Amino acid sequence: MQDRTLVVVGGGFAGTTLVRALEKRLPQDWQLVLISEESYTTFNPMLPEVVGAAVFPEHVIAPLRPMLTRTRFIMGRLTEVERSARRLRCTTLTGQLDLRFAHLVLAFGTRAHIDILPGMAEHGLPLKLVGDALHIRNKVLQRMASVELCEEGDPARREHGHIVVVGGGFSGVEVAGALADFMREGQRYYPGIRCGELSVTLLHDGERLLPELPAPLGLAAGRSLMQRGVDVRVGARVVQVDGSSVTLADGSRLSARTVICTVGTRINPVAQQLGLPVLRGRIQTLPDCAVDTARDVWALGDCAAVPNAVDGGVSPPTAQFAVAQARHLADNLVAHLKGHTTQPFSYRSKGMMATTGHHKGVADAFGLHLSGLSAWLLWRAYYLSRMPSFGRKLRIWVEWTWSLFFPADITHLRFTRTHEVDSTTQC
Numbered sequence: 142m143q144d145r146t147l148v149v150v151g152g153g154f155a156g157t158t159l160v161r162a163l164e165k166r167l168p169q170d171w172q173l174v175l176i177s178e179e180s181y182t183t184f185n186p187m188l189p190e191v192v193g194a195a196v197f198p199e200h201v202i203a204p205l206r207p208m209l210t211r212t213r214f215i216m217g218r219l220t221e222v223e224r225s226a227r228r229l230r231c232t233t234l235t236g237q238l239d240l241r242f243a244h245l246v247l248a249f250g251t252r253a254h255i256d257i258l259p260g261m262a263e264h265g266l267p268l269k270l271v272g273d274a275l276h277i278r279n280k281v282l283q284r285m286a287s288v289e290l291c292e293e294g295d296p297a298r299r300e301h302g303h304i305v306v307v308g309g310g311f312s313g314v315e316v317a318g319a320l321a322d323f324m325r326e327g328q329r330y331y332p333g334i335r336c337g338e339l340s341v342t343l344l345h346d347g348e349r350l351l352p353e354l355p356a357p358l359g360l361a362a363g364r365s366l367m368q369r370g371v372d373v374r375v376g377a378r379v380v381q382v383d384g385s386s387v388t389l390a391d392g393s394r395l396s397a398r399t400v401i402c403t404v405g406t407r408i409n410p411v412a413q414q415l416g417l418p419v420l421r422g423r424i425q426t427l428p429d430c431a432v433d434t435a436r437d438v439w440a441l442g443d444c445a446a447v448p449n450a451v452d453g454g455v456s457p458p459t460a461q462f463a464v465a466q467a468r469h470l471a472d473n474l475v476a477h478l479k480g481h482t483t484q485p486f487s488y489r490s491k492g493m494m495a496t497t498g499h500h501k502g503v504a505d506a507f508g509l510h511l512s513g514l515s516a517w518l519l520w521r522a523y524y525l526s527r528m529p530s531f532g533r534k535l536r537i538w539v540e541w542t543w544s545l546f547f548p549a550d551i552t553h554l555r556f557t558r559t560h561e562v563d564s565t566t567q568c
């Protein structure tokens with residue numbers, strides 16, 4: 142008898158939306174399995190808010206198990222797929238687990254490609270996971286403390302106080318704005334830091350920030366960041382990073398010990414192992430999200446280059462498209478199981494938004510171009526609406542409201558455990 146198991150790999154925007162849609166519609170004699178490396182889904186667009194201490198890290202993640210009713214959840218990493226035998230292998234807490242499937246859906250996003258430039262892997266800080274966001278916040282607080290500890294006139298003060306963000310896309314713009322606000326607010330607690338000793342530089346090798354948005358909004362984002370004191374440099378290509386500086390293609394050097402890397406992604410190794418067709422680092426799919434005409438393996442979200450029938454182009458790697466593809470693929474999978482034909486993915490973007498710090502943002506929503514407070518409020522309302530439960534929505538709303546009236550939390554959370562107290566040199 143055919144194994145009636147549908148396995149979804151990846152508990153991000155795409156995987157969770159798909160599984161929740163299928164729970165209601167997949168025939169009862171089918172088993173649904175979700176495999177994901179973490180037991181929670183991360184709201185990546187809110188990671189810059191964690192860096193800037195506008196929300197607690199626990200509030201940008203949502204546990205997967207309470208979202209699921211009939212799905213078997215396996216916390217594990219997919220490592221191997223034997224497609225001819227319709228079998229996969231994943232590593233779990235207790236070792237390796239083999240599973241058979243009739244349909245496999247890949248929704249495992251992309252990996253950060255941190256070794257994109259010489260020195261970046263050793264010295265750059267990626268922003269992809271909630272752990273990255275917390276690490277960056279701690280690092281920035283360490284740097285601020287270090288500025289105070291260095292002697293007056295020591296050039297190291299400049300290196301500690303200067304944060305460089307590489308990449309002028311959504312995450313680069315948002316993290317630069319969040320950091321500028323966070324450092325300015327936090328400075329009051331570091332009396333030894335003088336005015337002008339803390340700074341943020343945003344480097345972007347394109348002509349303007351946020352190339353995904355209409356030109357006026359990219360320019361508005363740049364202006365908004367500059368008003369907050371961010372040194373925005375477009376057409377600035379980084380060629381090397383070391384422990385104390387960043388070198389640009391024009392030969393200039395910026396002194397900075399903290400470099401945040403928001404550029405560069407690489408394909409998940411499992412996609413390579415499967416030998417699937419790849420387009421610019423993503424699995425190239427057919428218009429209905431199947432990876433080929435065998436229609437037993439499907440892909441969506443960031444990991445997939447899914448054609449969009451609306452404009453004939455490839456869907457961008459954004460949360461909005463990941464969710465739209467998941468809803469569409471649920472329809473297609475149910476149709477396919479019933480022997481009906483599948484439909485090409487077709488979705489008109491509702492717009493895009495980015496924050497540039499507290500109370501400021503840019504948005505292109507339903508054809509309207511907004512910037513400033515209205516765009517920022519729209520951004521917050523949208524991501525609040527996407528949170529999975531009322532309780533979580535309420536907690537975030539309270540926290541956001543709190544941060545409107547009170548200064549940013551500058552707690553530098555140490556992860557030192559008791560038995561490490563005397564051996565560790567980390568502060």
Ligand SMILES: Cc1cc2nc3c(=O)[nH]c(=O)nc-3n(C[C@H](O)[C@H](O)[C@H](O)COP(=O)(O)OP(=O)(O)OC[C@H]3O[C@@H](n4cnc5c(N)ncnc54)[C@H](O)[C@@H]3O)c2cc1C
Nearest residue numbers: 151153154155178185218219249250312442443458459460
């Ligand atoms: C800092 C940042 C800011 C962003 N800002 C915005 C924004 O403002 N607007 C916007 O639209 N988009 C934004 N994005 C992009 C958006 O987050 C992604 O488009 C979206 O998360 C894609 O969803 P996904 O489900 O395809 O992948 P992901 O959300 O990356 O989820 C992939 C999941 O797969 C799991 N996984 C990976 N490999 C394996 C494996 N081998 N086995 C099992 N599980 C695996 C991961 O743990 C993860 O849970 C931002 C991204 C980042 C990093």
